[in-house]
Amino acid sequence: MMAPATLSQSRRTRRTPFSPRVEAAGVKSYTVYNHMLLATVFESVEADYTHLKQHVQIWDVGCERQVSIQGPDAARLVQLMTVRDIGGMIEGQCFYAPLVDTDGGMINDPVGLKLADDHYWLSLADSDVLLWARGLATGLGLDVATHEPDVWPLAIQGPKSDDLMAQVFGESVRDIRFFRFERLSFNNHPFVIARSGWSKQGGFEIYVDREDLALELWDALWEAGQPFEIRPGCPNHIERIEGGLLSYGNDMTRAHNPLECGLDRYCHVDRPIEALGRDAVAKVMAEGTRRLVRGLKIDGGPVPPTTDEWSVQVNGKHVGGVTSSAYSPDLASTVAFAMMDKGFWDVGLAVKVVLPDGTMRDGSVSDLPFI
Ligand code: THG
Numbered sequence: 001m002m003a004p005a006t007l008s009q010s011r012r013t014r015r016t017p018f019s020p021r022v023e024a025a026g027v028k029s030y031t032v033y034n035h036m037l038l039a040t041v042f043e044s045v046e047a048d049y050t051h052l053k054q055h056v057q058i059w060d061v062g063c064e065r066q067v068s069i070q071g072p073d074a075a076r077l078v079q080l081m082t083v084r085d086i087g088g089m090i091e092g093q094c095f096y097a098p099l100v101d102t103d104g105g106m107i108n109d110p111v112g113l114k115l116a117d118d119h120y121w122l123s124l125a126d127s128d129v130l131l132w133a134r135g136l137a138t139g140l141g142l143d144v145a146t147h148e149p150d151v152w153p154l155a156i157q158g159p160k161s162d163d164l165m166a167q168v169f170g171e172s173v174r175d176i177r178f179f180r181f182e183r184l185s186f187n188n189h190p191f192v193i194a195r196s197g198w199s200k201q202g203g204f205e206i207y208v209d210r211e212d213l214a215l216e217l218w219d220a221l222w223e224a225g226q227p228f229e230i231r232p233g234c235p236n237h238i239e240r241i242e243g244g245l246l247s248y249g250n251d252m253t254r255a256h257n258p259l260e261c262g263l264d265r266y267c268h269v270d271r272p273i274e275a276l277g278r279d280a281v282a283k284v285m286a287e288g289t290r291r292l293v294r295g296l297k298i299d300g301g302p303v304p305p306t307t308d309e310w311s312v313q314v315n316g317k318h319v320g321g322v323t324s325s326a327y328s329p330d331l332a333s334t335v336a337f338a339m340m341d342k343g344f345w346d347v348g349l350a351v352k353v354v355l356p357d358g359t360m361r362d363g364s365v366s367d368l369p370f371i
Helices: 019-024 045-054 074-081 129-140 161-169 171-175 211-224 237-242 278-287
Strands: 029-033 036-041 057-060 066-070 094-096 106-108 111-116 119-123 145-147 152-157 181-186 189-194 203-208 231-233 291-298 310-314 317-328 333-341 350-354 360-366
Touching: 019 036, 019 057, 019 211, 036 045, 036 057, 045 057, 045 231, 045 237, 057 211, 066 074, 066 129, 074 119, 074 129, 106 129, 111 189, 129 145, 152 161, 152 211, 161 171, 161 181, 161 203, 161 211, 171 181, 181 211, 203 211, 237 317, 237 333, 291 317, 291 350, 317 350, 333 360
Parallel strands: 057 231
Antiparallel strands: 029 036, 057 152, 066 119, 066 145, 094 111, 111 119, 152 203, 181 189, 189 203, 291 333, 291 360, 310 317, 310 350, 317 333, 350 360
């Protein structure tokens, strides 16, 4: 088992404007994401999960840092970084975008926001994309300004999200469509509000760009959320595996191409886009992938945290690796993501999984998402 050590905090483990409320709510555990604190547990992962699926939660996801790309060459730089065709994006649209290098390796999987024809935000997963963006802009002599703005997303997630948000931002918040954003006011400041978030329970993300209003906004949402049994929360490990949400750094890295990560539908390499990864991804698409991310159900009750890849075997032969796993109370099974070798990713295939203590568990390959 992992030692119950604490996290040493310093300026490098950056806080967010909401950190005082997260602490007051009794956060039990943190991880570090984009060099910033991200809560992982409040009551318990299981209790947080059950509550998220029934009520509404407020999440400090300030660690979802933005890379702002602005200027005459902004669209060109964004398109160089992603194999998703951004040509048809309109202002007010969010787009999930695999960022891919010249080898086809995954650099990040942000949510992009088109703020204006010459202004984009990339709302990052956990890797240093600003360095990559600035390197490209410098090397190619692009006419763009890139920086990490003072913007801290605050997520409202769960089935009662619409009712809560309507109390604070007005009824029009209900009309925001999935992966679209509007600017709605709180305290006379228009905040970018998107219908998005890292759960499958529905909800919104508020891109908080006023540090001085952050706690006031949290408190207003908290007050209005009382009848809805609001609780503080965070991206939930069980819920995100059930929902098939891959975590960059855990389930995919630069060693994987987007097709291996099951992101085919965001790879428009048959179009004349200028993406750096276009040729590499087109080649894999033509030849077929050697690996594919799959669901895996593992028998025999809860398992320890997946801090190393667990070998998946068939007849004693290594055929894949488990990258994340959690016991799902609702499915009464351990559910996992596994990167499976070609020939071993058919749904229903019976496998063995080697746990860290060397014990073997029976498992079977499953489609994603689980729910
Ligand atoms: N919101 C914002 N920033 C983020 C995340 C977020 N940055 C980090 C991380 N999450 C980026 N990764 C993802 C992965 C999946 C989704 C969003 C961000 C997601 N996917 C939808 C799904 O799988 O149902 C599909 C979206 C689509 O097809 O358009 O929501 O959550 N701000």
